[in-house]
């Protein structure tokens with residue numbers, strides 16, 4: 001089905017404007033809308049998150065602490081998306097427990113960047129590694145070599161569930177090279193992860209007097225110190241609040 005022609009420019013992408021005796025051609029608004037639509041289509045956002053946006057991100061009004069903390073995170077992520085590309089750091093890293101809305105918020109921000117005309121690609125971390133590796137295993141598999149190149153080159157990369165699953169030297173090297181390349185070239189990376197890190201505010205070791213230690217796997221353990229260090233350098237790092245898993249909450253209601 002061909003989309004209907006734009007009523008303002010008849011599909012030419014140019015509009016004639018008349019200003020005091022003069023007339024001239026200006027770019028029509030439909031050009032940017034069309035580009036944004038195409039960019040979303042090429043971004044590989046999974047169907048489950050096809051509608052995830054800032055507008056449909058809900059704040060838990062029944063829990064004042066969770067409400068306040070999640071509101072703050074929401075505003076930070078939305079602020080990043082609004083200011084982009086004039087942000088202090090080009091990237092965004094969302095860290096926290098399952099079901100706290102990391103991927104939802106990451107996609108919302110990502111979509112806002114696509115709306116500004118940036119080319120983006122959503123990649124599930126495990127899937128990206130699998131594809132890169134199969135490309136290396138079978139020399140002929142061009143499609144998968146492509147995955148590595150695209151992960152390096154695409155203007156904006158959303159890497160979902162960074163550090164999930166297995167660790168091998170190969171994985172560490174690959175992740176380090178993708179992150180290093182993107183960092184060196186100031187190419188934005190939006191990432192989500194369940195891994196923890198002391199510098200993001202997780203209690204990875206006993207702080208005097210608290211007696212509390214978070215024993216979950218750290219970012220460094222999974223992706224190595226070098227990739228981790230660059231991620232912190234290039235990203236606005238956000239720790240999700242300790243809130244109930246949205247998936248469970250939704251099932252109950």
Ligand SMILES: Nc1ncnc2c1ncn2[C@@H]1O[C@H](COP(=O)(O)OP(=O)(O)OP(=O)(O)O)[C@@H](O)[C@H]1O
Nearest residue numbers: 056057058059097098099100101102103104246247
């Ligand atoms: N505050 C929220 N408002 C509306 N929907 C939400 C909210 N938080 C999460 N969801 C929805 O709940 C589901 C799980 O959220 P999401 O996938 O973002 O969690 P996650 O933190 O990425 O979890 P995981 O660590 O398991 O990947 C998604 O369908 C998401 O759209």
Ligand SMILES: [Mg+2]
Nearest residue numbers: 102103161192
């Ligand atoms: Mg997720």
Ligand SMILES: [Zn+2]
Nearest residue numbers: 006009028030
């Ligand atoms: Zn038009």
